[in-house]
Amino acid sequence: MAEFDPTTHPHRRLNPLTGERVLVSPHRTKRPWLGQTEPPQPSDLPQYDPKCYLCPGNTRAGGAKNDEYKQTMIFENDYAAVLPPPGPAAPAAPHPLLTTEPVQGGCDVLCFHPRHDLTLARLAVPDIERIIEEWSAIYNKRGNQEGIEYVQIFENKGAMMGCSNPHPHGQVWSLSDVPSLPATELANLKRYALQNAPSASAPKGPEGKACLLCEYAHFEVGVAESEGRVVVKNEHFVALVPWWAIWPFEIMLLPYARHIPSIADLTSEERSAFASILSQITKRYDNLFSCSFAYSMGIHQRPVPRKAADAADADAAHLHLHFDPPLLRNASVRKFLVGFELMAEPQRDLTPEQAASRLRACSEVHYLDTTEEAPKTAENPTSKDVDPTNS
Amino acid sequence: MAEFDPTTHPHRRLNPLTGERVLVSPHRTKRPWLGQTEPPQPSDLPQYDPKCYLCPGNTRAGGAKNDEYKQTMIFENDYAAVLPPPGPAAPAAPHPLLTTEPVQGGCDVLCFHPRHDLTLARLAVPDIERIIEEWSAIYNKRGNQEGIEYVQIFENKGAMMGCSNPHPHGQVWSLSDVPSLPATELANLKRYALQNAPSASAPKGPEGKACLLCEYAHFEVGVAESEGRVVVKNEHFVALVPWWAIWPFEIMLLPYARHIPSIADLTSEERSAFASILSQITKRYDNLFSCSFAYSMGIHQRPVPRKAADAADADAAHLHLHFDPPLLRNASVRKFLVGFELMAEPQRDLTPEQAASRLRACSEVHYLDTTEEAPKTAENPTSKDVDPTNS
Ligand SMILES: [Zn+2]
Ligand SMILES: [Zn+2]
Numbered sequence: 045m046a047e048f049d050p051t052t053h054p055h056r057r058l059n060p061l062t063g064e065r066v067l068v069s070p071h072r073t074k075r076p077w078l079g080q081t082e083p084p085q086p087s088d089l090p091q092y093d094p095k096c097y098l099c100p101g102n103t104r105a106g107g108a109k110n111d112e113y114k115q116t117m118i119f120e121n122d123y124a125a126v127l128p129p130p131g132p133a134a135p136a137a138p139h140p141l142l143t144t145e146p147v148q149g150g151c152d153v154l155c156f157h158p159r160h161d162l163t164l165a166r167l168a169v170p171d172i173e174r175i176i177e178e179w180s181a182i183y184n185k186r187g188n189q190e191g192i193e194y195v196q197i198f199e200n201k202g203a204m205m206g207c208s209n210p211h212p213h214g215q216v217w218s219l220s221d222v223p224s225l226p227a228t229e230l231a232n233l234k235r236y237a238l239q240n241a242p243s244a245s246a247p248k249g250p251e252g253k254a255c256l257l258c259e260y261a262h263f264e265v266g267v268a269e270s271e272g273r274v275v276v277k278n279e280h281f282v283a284l285v286p287w288w289a290i291w292p293f294e295i296m297l298l299p300y301a302r303h304i305p306s307i308a309d310l311t312s313e314e315r316s317a318f319a320s321i322l323s324q325i326t327k328r329y330d331n332l333f334s335c336s337f338a339y340s341m342g343i344h345q346r347p348v349p350r351k352a353a354d355a356a357d358a359d360a361a362h363l364h365l366h367f368d369p370p371l372l373r374n375a376s377v378r379k380f381l382v383g384f385e386l387m388a389e390p391q392r393d394l395t396p397e398q399a400a401s402r403l404r405a406c407s408e409v410h411y412l413d414t415t416e417e418a419p420k421t422a423e424n425p426t427s428k429d430v431d432p433t434n435s
Numbered sequence: 436m437a438e439f440d441p442t443t444h445p446h447r448r449l450n451p452l453t454g455e456r457v458l459v460s461p462h463r464t465k466r467p468w469l470g471q472t473e474p475p476q477p478s479d480l481p482q483y484d485p486k487c488y489l490c491p492g493n494t495r496a497g498g499a500k501n502d503e504y505k506q507t508m509i510f511e512n513d514y515a516a517v518l519p520p521p522g523p524a525a526p527a528a529p530h531p532l533l534t535t536e537p538v539q540g541g542c543d544v545l546c547f548h549p550r551h552d553l554t555l556a557r558l559a560v561p562d563i564e565r566i567i568e569e570w571s572a573i574y575n576k577r578g579n580q581e582g583i584e585y586v587q588i589f590e591n592k593g594a595m596m597g598c599s600n601p602h603p604h605g606q607v608w609s610l611s612d613v614p615s616l617p618a619t620e621l622a623n624l625k626r627y628a629l630q631n632a633p634s635a636s637a638p639k640g641p642e643g644k645a646c647l648l649c650e651y652a653h654f655e656v657g658v659a660e661s662e663g664r665v666v667v668k669n670e671h672f673v674a675l676v677p678w679w680a681i682w683p684f685e686i687m688l689l690p691y692a693r694h695i696p697s698i699a700d701l702t703s704e705e706r707s708a709f710a711s712i713l714s715q716i717t718k719r720y721d722n723l724f725s726c727s728f729a730y731s732m733g734i735h736q737r738p739v740p741r742k743a744a745d746a747a748d749a750d751a752a753h754l755h756l757h758f759d760p761p762l763l764r765n766a767s768v769r770k771f772l773v774g775f776e777l778m779a780e781p782q783r784d785l786t787p788e789q790a791a792s793r794l795r796a797c798s799e800v801h802y803l804d805t806t807e808e809a810p811k812t813a814e815n816p817t818s819k820d821v822d823p824t825n826s
Contacts, residue, residue, distance in 0.1 A: 047523055
């Protein structure tokens with residue numbers, strides 16, 4: 045029988061952070077697209093939109109008026125998913141299978157920039173550094189509030205992700221408990237530290253123990269670029285399409301040179317490197333299909349900042365960002381997580397290695413910033429790197 | 436402090452089948468809708484579409500020609516996600532965190548009916564019974580093939596679920612391993628049987644042990660209808676919005692009068708009851724927003740039919756169907772599982788109890804089958820049952 049070929053033979057890959065698998069069907073990338081297509085994204089946004097509830101000076105749905113902000117703006121969500129503590133105690137369960145856990149917290153909205161039309165991909169690196177400083181500040185503020193045990197920073201971008209306002213912004217939900225997915229990831233990071241000896245060359249987690257993500261990132265940056273999953277890296281951070289990626293062009297962004305539990309632990313040099321690579325990957329995303337690339341992004345890290353009374357074991361968390369973008373073949377053909385994927389297991393056709401190769405071939409000059417006169421060929425994908433069956 | 440009120444206070448509910456939680460934010464149902472809206476579904480489909488690759492006598496993308504079928508038609512998917520066994524052995528992992536498991540199997544497509552325009556909601560009950568017989572036949576056939584350890588029957592319906600062909604059809608993926616979600620559910624059913632004593636009144640699982648779903652369904656059918664989660668039931672099956680539902684109008688459909696591991700174990704009377712309730716819930720779904728209601732549906736059951744050499748513990752599986760429909764407020768406003776939900780935990784505003792009440796208020800006469808002359812009021816939702824903030 046033929047030898048196993050990961051670009052031909054269907055297989056499953058394990059996500060060690062969640063314990064879940066993804067079904068990879070690489071032979072299927074040639075099938076014709078028979079699914080729904082998406083409408084094109086608007087590409088000529090104004091710098092200021094009088095009807096946008098996030099633009100400076102405008103009035104929000106809840107009635108409050110925005111500052112004439114010049115950099116970033118943060119405010120509490122007028123329709124928060126959780127309410128501030130304290131809340132009433134849990135009711136008695138009518139049956140042991142029907143349990144209720146009350147949850148409290150707060151939801152904040154962070155506007156990245158006053159300009160209505162500038163996403164992360166089009167902001168200058170110092171503007172992105174300012175956003176990271178705001179993330180650190182809100183993580184520290186909310187994470188130190190009485191009763192808050194988890195802070196989730198995330199960005200939901202693009203109409204196909206249900207977000208109809210293109211004004212660049214993210215959200216921060218702070219909760220009295222750790223949600224399902226980050227709780228599972230943290231449990232697996234802790235289990236890995238207990239069950240595995242650290243490798244000689246990778247950075248180590250707390251108390252010299254093995255860190256799953258230190259080990260994983262260290263391995264990935266060592267793979268020959270042409271066959272690996274690394275999209276781009278700098279001295280401190282690496283962006284890669286993880287071995288177990290579900291979304292076609294999913295990226296995990298994480299520090300690989302030392303174990304860093306949270307954004308509050310970044311040095312100023314690391315913060316600059318973080319801002320710089322955020323700019324690089326969002327530009328590559330937009331350039332992949334010459335559109336404003338939709339995604340959900342989330343920061344996973346230590347549930348809340350370190351406090352004196354804390355158990356040290358939450359330091360097993362390793363700061364990382366997930367980018368989950370739905371686009372698959374072009375600006376109007378997306379992946380749907382439905383059918384078999386909702387009922388059984390996520391599935392992908394394009395391999396993570398093929399996706400990384402496509403993203404490596406993208407320019408870091410934003411397509412809207414290139415002029416007809418500028419030489420394009422040097423930075424643009426070459427036919428060698430692009431799989432034509434997926435274009 | 437006020438007493439806990441599940442229609443006001445944010446809380447989390449545990450899904451005992453998966454071990455995951457859902458965040459319920461019932462106070463938030465009043466927020467204005469600022470998200471993306473969906474285009475209307477076509478409502479005037481022809482009975483036969485010469486361009487449809489599933490209509491009788493037409494040619495499929497792979498080149499094969501469909502029979503002039505009169506009832507159902509089954510064929511192997513021309514672009515299957517998995518390939519038939521045997522396949523090559525697993526390669527060596529380049530790192531313990533990067534494991535590969537080869538997978539084999541087959542993918543079938545089942546056309547429910549020759550008519551291009553008739554979904555489950557518009558088929559006669561005997562036509563639905565015939566579909567159930569086809570499901571049983573393919574479950575037996577595929578599940579008894581060498582190397583097949585799991586059979587997933589599912590239907591993906593509607594353009595907003597990525598399915599552009601409205602011709603009524605479902606799929607069956609048969610695999611050499613049990614996928615992540617059903618594996619987790621089966622493990623939790625087995626654990627429940629080991630750790631819990633059966634209640635006196637509920638049906639029992641294999642060897643007289645407790646079955647999580649027998650216990651749960653038995654509890655739900657005993658709750659007063661006006662405050663419960665049951666949408667509709669008959670002598671053998673109950674359709675309910677589960678306590679832990681993620682999708683706004685999610686339904687779990689399952690037998691509650693005895694423990695039934697798979698569709699192969701149904702008596703003919705139970706099969707008729709199954710067809711009848713499938714008709715009832717799909718009609719209610721279409722009537723909820725007067726549109727062809729999009730959803731993903733999947734059958735969870737014993738991984739494959741019982742064989743002599745099998746361990747009996749797979750009989751801990753309890754046949755159930757999941758319906759995951761995305762529509763939220765009307766025919767064009769859907770829920771997106773993005774942002775916080777992708778990064779942290781699923782979240783809902785409308786409570787499962789409110790959703791069940793809305794579905795109970797729907798007619799079982801399909802809206803396309805009512806005429807202007809017919810009296811509508813008796814069967815239509817009354818203002819009492821409808822939460823106007825969600826309409
Ligand atoms: Zn993570
Ligand atoms: Zn299930």
